[in-house]
Amino acid sequence: MEHHANIVPWQMLCRARGAVLRVAPVDDRGVLDRDAFADLVGPRTRIVALAHVSNALGTLNPVAELAALAHAHGAVVLVDGAQAVAHVPVDVAALGCDFYACSGHKLYGPTGIGVLYGRAALLDAMPPWQGGGEMVRSVTWDEVTYEAAPQRFEAGTPPIAAAVGLGAAIAYLEDHDPAARMGHEADLLAYAAEALARVPGLRMIGTAPAKIGGHSFILAGVHAHDVATVLDGEGIAVRAGHHCAQPILRRFGVAATVRASFGLYNTRDDVDRLIAGLGAVRALFAP
Amino acid sequence: MTAAADLYRALVLDHGKHPRNLGRLAAATHAADGDNPLCGDVVRVEAEVVGDGVVALRFSGESCVLATASASLMTERVVGMRTGEVARAIAAIEARCAGSEARGAGSEARGGGGEARGGGGEARGGGGEARGGGGAPAGGTLPKLDDVLQAFADVHRHRVRIACATLPWRTLGRALGD
Numbered sequence: 001m002e003h004h005a006n007i008v009p010w011q012m013l014c015r016a017r018g019a020v021l022r023v024a025p026v027d028d029r030g031v032l033d034r035d036a037f038a039d040l041v042g043p044r045t046r047i048v049a050l051a052h053v054s055n056a057l058g059t060l061n062p063v064a065e066l067a068a069l070a071h072a073h074g075a076v077v078l079v080d081g082a083q084a085v086a087h088v089p090v091d092v093a094a095l096g097c098d099f100y101a102c103s104g105h106k107l108y109g110p111t112g113i114g115v116l117y118g119r120a121a122l123l124d125a126m127p128p129w130q131g132g133g134e135m136v137r138s139v140t141w142d143e144v145t146y147e148a149a150p151q152r153f154e155a156g157t158p159p160i161a162a163a164v165g166l167g168a169a170i171a172y173l174e175d176h177d178p179a180a181r182m183g184h185e186a187d188l189l190a191y192a193a194e195a196l197a198r199v200p201g202l203r204m205i206g207t208a209p210a211k212i213g214g215h216s217f218i219l220a221g222v223h224a225h226d227v228a229t230v231l232d233g234e235g236i237a238v239r240a241g242h243h244c245a246q247p248i249l250r251r252f253g254v255a256a257t258v259r260a261s262f263g264l265y266n267t268r269d270d271v272d273r274l275i276a277g278l279g280a281v282r283a284l285f286a287p
Numbered sequence: 288m289t290a291a292a293d294l295y296r297a298l299v300l301d302h303g304k305h306p307r308n309l310g311r312l313a314a315a316t317h318a319a320d321g322d323n324p325l326c327g328d329v330v331r332v333e334a335e336v337v338g339d340g341v342v343a344l345r346f347s348g349e350s351c352v353l354a355t356a357s358a359s360l361m362t363e364r365v366v367g368m369r370t371g372e373v374a375r376a377i378a379a380i381e382a383r384c385a386g387s388e389a390r391g392a393g394s395e396a397r398g399g400g401g402e403a404r405g406g407g408g409e410a411r412g413g414g415g416e417a418r419g420g421g422g423a424p425a426g427g428t429l430p431k432l433d434d435v436l437q438a439f440a441d442v443h444r445h446r447v448r449i450a451c452a453t454l455p456w457r458t459l460g461r462a463l464g465d
Contacts, residue, residue: 222352224326225351225353226352226353230291232291241327255327256327285300285352
């Protein structure tokens with residue numbers, strides 16, 4: 001159920017290093033098959049990479065449980081938290097992951113910046129991936145001494161303005177009580193699920209019991225991009241397309257879905273508007 | 288319907304809901320498959336070319352209303368054209384959809400030519416039967432190139448949809464380039 005960002009880099013690594021990429025399947029609800037996952041992880045598993053929350057399905061993965069299983073086989077666990085950080089409080093120690101990545105633009109912050117958490121012992125053991133200023137202690141024509149982690153991974157002048165913006169976005173999120181945020185979004189998600197289920201011809205893609213962030217769906221006889229264009233005209237912003245998650249959409253037999261995502265600023269009125277907008281879509285494209 | 292109304296004009300909705308010349312062409316001499324990886328639209332264009340004239344054109348695939356309507360209009364407009372004229376029509380559609388209007392005056396001139404050839408298309412009859420009472424604003428006659436250009440006049444305002452409207456034409460271009 002991964003985003004291309006958590007697929008393509010591993011494919012590149014596999015090609016460069018001769019590693020093998022193995023994929024854990026999901027069931028028809030979009031829930032990870034834990035037995036299959038357990039069978040796939042073994043002594044030769046080096047890295048387990050998984051989404052905290054699926055951007056295409058909304059599935060919330062049981063990261064702590066899966067990380068413990070991976071660690072039992074000596075694997076390093078990397079979590080793609082891009083879709084999670086704006087919606088759930090993240091405690092990397094409680095999750096038990098070794099790396100946790102997230103993007104600024106998914107938590108109401110700027111594009112082009114993000115956060116990569118890494119366990120100190122692993123970071124200390126890793127060589128720099130890029131050379132330049134800021135990441136060195138001293139340089140001669142013959143020698144270079146690197147800074148300690150994490151500075152040694154941040155060559156060159158950083159995107160300072162984006163970092164300030166990201167800090168402001170995180171402060172904004174932290175100004176809101178996490179339990180209240182989660183409660184508000186859970187209410188919206190449940191309210192929307194009920195309302196969407198009543199829309200004729202609508203099929204929800206991703207029906208995991210534990211969902212976060214939004215709903216992905218298709219409307220019978222109407223292409224996702226046509227749905228999105230009409231909704232856009234009604235002042236409703238949804239995402240249409242493959243969500244950079246083509247393999248999981250293929251798993252569900254669709255090329256594109258419409259995704260309505262909810263943030264802490266959304267209300268039940270917004271959901272009502274979405275449902276009314278879908279009525280307009282159906283009216284316009286009725287055969 | 289506000290921003291969507293300029294995109295889904297009557298002619299587009301008519302052809303999008305009731306596509307003409309949908310299917311395969313047994314006598315195809317040229318064919319190509321096209322797709323829009325971003326949205327998953329796929330279209331196959333099959334043409335029968337005799338000499339340098341397109342005598343039949345059909346399309347198939349899975350696509351949004353815009354791409355379907357564009358393909359349907361294309362099949363009606365292009366039959367009867369010579370391949371050189373098709374190439375100019377493709378360029379005109381692509382320019383219109385991209386919002387680069389430098390060719391505006393030229394398209395009218397070509398539209399006139401298209402009208403003359405439209406008679407040839409009607410004479411074929413098959414296209415007319417396939418219409419099945421779709422109630423096209425053109426009043427039962429085949430669309431002129433200017434009608435088609437006008438139908439997609441506002442596509443350029445919806446940047447992610449440009450590739451939808453141009454997909455069938457780009458695919459036809461590749462088919463005829465074979």
